[in-house]
Every structure is written in structure tokens, then in C-alpha cells.
Amino acid sequence: MSDNEFDILDELYFVTAYPDLKSTLSLTDDELCAALQYLIKQGYVKIHYPDRDTEHEFDEDVFGKQCHAYFFLATKAGLIVHNSI
Numbered sequence: 001m002s003d004n005e006f007d008i009l010d011e012l013y014f015v016t017a018y019p020d021l022k023s024t025l026s027l028t029d030d031e032l033c034a035a036l037q038y039l040i041k042q043g044y045v046k047i048h049y050p051d052r053d054t055e056h057e058f059d060e061d062v063f064g065k066q067c068h069a070y071f072f073l074a075t076k077a078g079l080i081v082h083n084s085i
Helices: 003-011 018-024 029-041 060-069 076-084
Strands: 045-048 071-074
Touching: 003 018, 003 029, 003 076, 018 029, 018 060, 018 071, 029 045, 029 060, 071 076
Parallel strands: none
Antiparallel strands: 045 071
């Protein structure tokens, strides 16, 4: 797991909106969206949309265009990996 991915998981113990995540981390939009997409594919992060209470299915074709509109939350698997490093 990269430092960026570790830092992202560190911020996702609670549902977090993309703008809040972006303001906390010093990553570009491209870096942040790419790392989030990797974490989602690994099963370490899930998407919530259109609000923080509604889980949303990952769609790779749409994700890059919509990344900034989503909320994110670490999964149990993501937290276990994060805490074991």
C-alpha cells in the first residue's frame, strides 16, 4: 500500500465527502481519484452517493467523471489492512 493510499484510509473511518478529503490531503484530483479507485477495487473503500447514507455501486466507466461528487468510507477490510501496517 502506498503512502497516499494509507493516508486516504486514515481519513475514512467515517463517511467523508470528496471535497473534505481533498482539503485534508495534499494530492491532485488525478492522484486522489486514482488512489480511491485502486482502494475501491481492492475492497478497502466503498462509495456513498447521492448522500452520505446511501451506498452506491462502483462503475469504473463513470467513476473518473464523478469522483468529486461521491462520499467515501473505509470498509472493514480496509480498516484491518490500515491498522496492520
